[in-house]
Amino acid sequence: MTSTADKLRFEPTALPAALDTLRAEVRAFLKDALVGVPEVKRSHSWEAYDAEFSAKLGAKGWLGMTLPKQYGGHGRTALERYVVVEECLVAGAPTAFHWVADRQSGPLVVRYGTEEQKKEIVPAITAGKACFAIGMSEPNSGSDLASLRTRAERTATGWKVNGTKIWTSNAHRANYMIALFRTDPDPTKKHAGLSQFLIDLSKTKGITPRPIQNLAGGRNFNEVAFVDAELPPDALLGTEGQGWRQVTEELAFERSGPERYLSCFYLLRKLIDAVKETAAPATLARLGSQVAWAATLRTMSLSIAAKLNAGQDPALEASVVKDLGCQFEQALPGLAQELCELEPTLEGHGSDYQQVLGALVQVAPSFSLRGGTPEILRGIIAKGMGVR
Ligand SMILES: Cc1cc2nc3c(=O)[nH]c(=O)nc-3n(C[C@H](O)[C@H](O)[C@H](O)COP(=O)(O)OP(=O)(O)OC[C@H]3O[C@@H](n4cnc5c(N)ncnc54)[C@H](O)[C@@H]3O)c2cc1C
Numbered sequence: 210m211t212s213t214a215d216k217l218r219f220e221p222t223a224l225p226a227a228l229d230t231l232r233a234e235v236r237a238f239l240k241d242a243l244v245g246v247p248e249v250k251r252s253h254s255w256e257a258y259d260a261e262f263s264a265k266l267g268a269k270g271w272l273g274m275t276l277p278k279q280y281g282g283h284g285r286t287a288l289e290r291y292v293v294v295e296e297c298l299v300a301g302a303p304t305a306f307h308w309v310a311d312r313q314s315g316p317l318v319v320r321y322g323t324e325e326q327k328k329e330i331v332p333a334i335t336a337g338k339a340c341f342a343i344g345m346s347e348p349n350s351g352s353d354l355a356s357l358r359t360r361a362e363r364t365a366t367g368w369k370v371n372g373t374k375i376w377t378s379n380a381h382r383a384n385y386m387i388a389l390f391r392t393d394p395d396p397t398k399k400h401a402g403l404s405q406f407l408i409d410l411s412k413t414k415g416i417t418p419r420p421i422q423n424l425a426g427g428r429n430f431n432e433v434a435f436v437d438a439e440l441p442p443d444a445l446l447g448t449e450g451q452g453w454r455q456v457t458e459e460l461a462f463e464r465s466g467p468e469r470y471l472s473c474f475y476l477l478r479k480l481i482d483a484v485k486e487t488a489a490p491a492t493l494a495r496l497g498s499q500v501a502w503a504a505t506l507r508t509m510s511l512s513i514a515a516k517l518n519a520g521q522d523p524a525l526e527a528s529v530v531k532d533l534g535c536q537f538e539q540a541l542p543g544l545a546q547e548l549c550e551l552e553p554t555l556e557g558h559g560s561d562y563q564q565v566l567g568a569l570v571q572v573a574p575s576f577s578l579r580g581g582t583p584e585i586l587r588g589i590i591a592k593g594m595g596v597r
Contacts, residue, residue: 228288262304287514314334316462317446318330322407341386358372369438370415387405460581464580465530
């Protein structure tokens, strides 16, 4: 009989020694590519957008790594991709342009797209030339995503879409969006009435993104209005009515990566540099426990990468790491402020360290919202373990 604890397993995973060479190559590339990138921009991590950098990473063969060769991917392992992603995050590389495409849209298109879509999109992702947006959340439908109301109706020529998405990161500059719409308005078919669509934003009229300024002054996300937006018949991604199942798979990719505990890592490195020579033993002990926390999260996160590599579903373990990872990241700015006794400042004021701290103090509250809130994740974990 399977016990509750057996349902949640983090098998220890060691990265093959052969990946050390790849890691050294990526590290050397990043050292050169990031010369002159301001410290505060590095702390923006996977929210910093730089199309040129993404194209350079693509030219090195480090995007679309796990996508099949027959469509223009590299056919490499999830562990190889993990090494590249980890190095980019730790160095504070600006990865926002390709982030969603490489992490979730590419695998989704490979799984559910038509042959034409795969042939068009996979090479663009691999080259670092395709920016994707995720059209899930709506006003009044965030955690309760299945209550969303944006409607896609069949027409003689394809689909007509009306409604509003919100918090759509990079929609104002993305090439494509994968969105979840209601295709069956029957209220008894809450989940079964949803379908996913692949939208070429450059070719579709009737879609208007309006940037929303976040607390830190950034304009990464948007409210997106769909007014009689006409989509071709093959914009339907996968099967009509199977959108909920597909989106659940997509969220497993979205929640399973090391970015769920590494978005503030740049600050931890700066903090260690700032205090390591002069810190009192008590300070070092607190830093040590933070580093141990990071090491534990890394062990768990690597185990998820191994599951992905083996073609298994890591949704349950990914929810645990995302929840614990957010707690780790959200504790860091406070600790950094306390141990250095420096005030955080706004961009352009104070030392580099103060600006990095200031940026992260402002954005850290969003870490536990994006990709699912703690309450929702804990509900998934409880359900997955059979205790709810
Ligand atoms: C930086 C950032 C980027 C984002 N990018 C995207 C994007 O690109 N695309 C996209 O589609 N969305 C995006 N989002 C939206 C994100 O997925 C939602 O914010 C998130 O799912 C929560 O939804 P909500 O904001 O509507 O909050 P709500 O669902 O209204 O939740 C508010 C609070 O109520 C709690 N709550 C809600 N329901 C329950 C329940 N049943 N039981 C217990 N507690 C509950 C929540 O945990 C939360 O604390 C982004 C968000 C952020 C912060």
